[in-house]
Amino acid sequence: MDSETGCALGGNKVRKLEFELAPPRLSGTTCLITSGGPQSNHCRVTAGVAARLGLECVLVLNGPVPEEPRGNAYLHRLFGARIRSVQSREERDPMTRTVASEIEASGGRPLIVPLGASTAVGTLGYADAFVELAGQLDSLPPTDRTWIFLSASSCGTVAGLLLGASLLGRSDIRLVAVSADVSSFDLRLEALRLAREGGQLLGFTGELLETGLAAADEFVGRGYGVPTRASEEALHRFGTTEGVVLDPVYSAKAAAGMISWLRRGAARTSDRVVFLHTGGHPALFA
Numbered sequence: 339m340d341s342e343t344g345c346a347l348g349g350n351k352v353r354k355l356e357f358e359l360a361p362p363r364l365s366g367t368t369c370l371i372t373s374g375g376p377q378s379n380h381c382r383v384t385a386g387v388a389a390r391l392g393l394e395c396v397l398v399l400n401g402p403v404p405e406e407p408r409g410n411a412y413l414h415r416l417f418g419a420r421i422r423s424v425q426s427r428e429e430r431d432p433m434t435r436t437v438a439s440e441i442e443a444s445g446g447r448p449l450i451v452p453l454g455a456s457t458a459v460g461t462l463g464y465a466d467a468f469v470e471l472a473g474q475l476d477s478l479p480p481t482d483r484t485w486i487f488l489s490a491s492s493c494g495t496v497a498g499l500l501l502g503a504s505l506l507g508r509s510d511i512r513l514v515a516v517s518a519d520v521s522s523f524d525l526r527l528e529a530l531r532l533a534r535e536g537g538q539l540l541g542f543t544g545e546l547l548e549t550g551l552a553a554a555d556e557f558v559g560r561g562y563g564v565p566t567r568a569s570e571e572a573l574h575r576f577g578t579t580e581g582v583v584l585d586p587v588y589s590a591k592a593a594a595g596m597i598s599w600l601r602r603g604a605a606r607t608s609d610r611v612v613f614l615h616t617g618g619h620p621a622l623f624a
Contacts, residue, residue: 339582339615340352340353340467340614340615340616340617341583341589341615341616341617341618341619342617343617345383345386345387345390346382346383346385346386346387346413346417347382347386347413347617347619347620348383348617349379349382349383349616349617349618350464350495350616350617351379351380351383351384351454351455351617352383353463353464353466353467353498354454354455354456354457354460354461354463354464354494354495354498355383355384355387355451355455355460355463356463357459357460357462357463357466358451358452358455358457358459358460358463359387359391359449359451363449363459364391364449366447367393367447367448367449368393368394368441368446368447368448369388369393369394369395369396369441369446369447369448369449370384370387370388370393370394370395370396370448370449370451371395371396371397371398371434371437371438371441371448371449371450371451372384372395372397372398372434372450372451372452372453373397373398373399373400373430373431373433373434373453374397374398374399374400374430374453374454375399375400375401375427375563376399376400376401376402376404376410376411377409377410377411377563377587377620377621377624378397378399378410378414379410379588379617379618379620379621380453380454380455381397381399381410381414381419382410382413382414382417382620384397384419384451384455385397385413385414385417385418385419386413386417388417388418388419389417389418394420394441394446395417395418395419395420396419396420396421396422396437396441396448397414397419397420397421397422398422398423398424398430398433398434398437399414399421399422399423399424399430400423400424400425400426400427400429400430401423401425402423403421403423408623408624409620409621409622409623409624410620410621410624411624413620422437434450435450438450453492454491454492454494455494456492456493456494456495456497456532457494457532457535458532458535458536458538458539459536459539460494460498461494461497461498461501461532461533461535461536462498462501462536462539462540463494463498464494464495464496464497464498464499464501464502465498465499465501465502465505465536465540466498466502467498467499467502468498468499468501468502468503468505468506468508469502469505469506471486471499471502471612471614472502472503472506472508475610475612478610481510481608481609481610482510482608482609483510483511483512483605483606483608483609483610484510484511484512484609484610484611484612485512485514485599485604485605485609485610485611485612486499486511486512486513486514486612486613486614487514487516487592487593487595487596487599487611487612487613487614488513488514488515488516488592488613488614488616489515489516489517489518489588489589489591489592489616490515490516490517490518490525490529490553490592491517491518491519491520491562491588492528493515493525493528493529493532494532495614495616496513496515496525496529496551497528497529497530497531497532497533497536498532498533498536499513499614500513500529500530500533500546500547500548500550500551501533501536501537501540501542501546503547503550504533504537504542504544504545504546504547505537505540505542505544507544507547508547508550509547509550511547511550512550512552513550513551513552514552514553514554514595514596514599515529515551515552515553515554516554516557516591516592516594516595516596517553517554517555517557517558517591518558518562518563518587518588518591518592519558519561519562520555521555522553522554522555523553525553525555526551526553529551529553530546530548530551533546534546554595554599556595557569557591557592557594557595557598558591559591562587563586563587563621565586565590566591566594568591568594568597568598569586569590569591569593569594570586570590571594571597572584572590572591572593572594572596572597573586573590573593575593575597576593582615583619583622584615584619584622585617585618585619585620585621585622586621586622587618587621588616588617588618589615589616589617589618589619592613592616593613596611596613
């Protein structure tokens, strides 16, 4: 359950930031800058990491400023981040560069953290996580095939898992990346790109196990962050049967995808099925 990875209530962004913000990359940095939506998990974790490291943090968020911040919006402020608001997603990058210039002009040294920390470096966090997961799987009774279902958007998490599976030659693994917003074509394209770039950083010259990656976009519904009947069912099923909290943006839709695939018989009864909980539950209280 990567919903409980420590800093700032956890989530998959923690593993990526562990590599993205490794000490050599942070040398001399005084302020972290990143961007996202008003309920961004990535912004929440970045702000929490900045607080823990004693750094300033500026978050460039698109959308209206909430009168009473709740969920991640509240946590952004609790962790001491300064908020710069813009109207649209397209305005985030220009404002991020403007903020960086302002900090440099005042004598500071900013570090811009890319959206979702989904970079070649960030993928290494989930290549490492796959090694950890593989060890756990190998301690269980053997099976011919294991399915891993997870949410995907900026693709750093699934790319890292694919890279990890490829590094270990685990052709028994099937990754199912359930989109929270983008098309399955774009999701797969971006995941493969990031996995290749992450592999280059490690000097990996083998083949990516591309056939082990499936992408699904039929659970997005009416759009990013908009619940569906299936995601609501999954959210309540996990809560009432396991005491596990999902979020309406990412993990509930990924769980809906997993339930649908299992109902359709996509996995054999002899297969092992794993749900990778990527966090994000503060959005449930927004």
